[in-house]
Amino acid sequence: MGDTRAPRHMRADAQRNRARLLAAASAAFARAGVETSLDDIARDADVGSGTLYRHFSTREALVEAVLDDRYKALAAEAAKLQAEHSPQEALMAWLKLFVNHLMTYRGLAASVTTALHNETSPLHSACHVMRAAAYELVATAQRNGAVRDDIDASTILHLAASVAWASEQAPADRAGVEQMLAVFMDGLLCNSRVSRAVD
Incomplete structure (x- = not known):
């Protein structure tokens, strides 16, 4: 899996959300490829799509982090x-x-x-x-x-x-x-x- 470390200034709940998104993305990419639905990744991570985009503004940014x-x-x-x-x-x-x-x-x-x-x-x-x-x-x-x-x-x-x-x-x-x-x-x-x- 990719780098789960978050910026030091990030709140604890935001760090947890980011880690969940990376874990969900890694699993989704392995299952369905890097073009898998970002909304599905957010749902698997148990966060809203807005939360995903606050952490990763584009698909490439998410792939890069993973x-x-x-x-x-x-x-x-x-x-x-x-x-x-x-x-x-x-x-x-x-x-x-x-x-x-x-x-x-x-x-x-x-x-x-x-x-x-x-x-x-x-x-x-x-x-x-x-x-x-x-x-x-x-x-x-x-x-x-x-x-x-x-x-x-x-x-x-x-x-x-x-x-x-x-x-x-x-x-x-x-x-x-x-x-x-x-x-x-x-x-x-x-x-x-x-x-x-x-x-």
């Missing part, structure tokens, strides 16, 4: 992988984690893809630490000669999101997801079959 700790964890995992593995292995392992994260809730891949383009989006801001970590992984792998330097980190994140989106169309086909991931990651490598075929 996912805040996940993005921080992805950034931390990037640093850990970079310290323990080769640049290529670190990037490949992290991309798998990122795709799995995007598959947590139906519709999340599309929401994140949109947010990556929109700097005014709350979700864009929430992704900042995670994006910076991903960009560093890509840059290190490119400097090391492991990953093609004709593709930038932003494009790589969008391609990863595309794999996650495609997986939503056949959620039971885990083997298909793994195959898409393998083809995607193989295409990033300097020594990949795809690169050799193009050259």
Whole structure:
């Protein structure tokens, strides 16, 4: 679940309402995807819709709050992988984690893809630490000669999101997801079959 911490100046009852909304939203997103009804989330949290909008003015703001700790964890995992593995292995392992994260809730891949383009989006801001970590992984792998330097980190994140989106169309086909991931990651490598075929 996302970050349940509330601003220190918030009253105790408001903090409880915020925590209930985040818990209800996390459950609703898992059940029905990120496009689920906000009114239903408010009802599940046993608060009014007005209370929901006072805490989270938009759907994206609510999604951002639910996912805040996940993005921080992805950034931390990037640093850990970079310290323990080769640049290529670190990037490949992290991309798998990122795709799995995007598959947590139906519709999340599309929401994140949109947010990556929109700097005014709350979700864009929430992704900042995670994006910076991903960009560093890509840059290190490119400097090391492991990953093609004709593709930038932003494009790589969008391609990863595309794999996650495609997986939503056949959620039971885990083997298909793994195959898409393998083809995607193989295409990033300097020594990949795809690169050799193009050259």
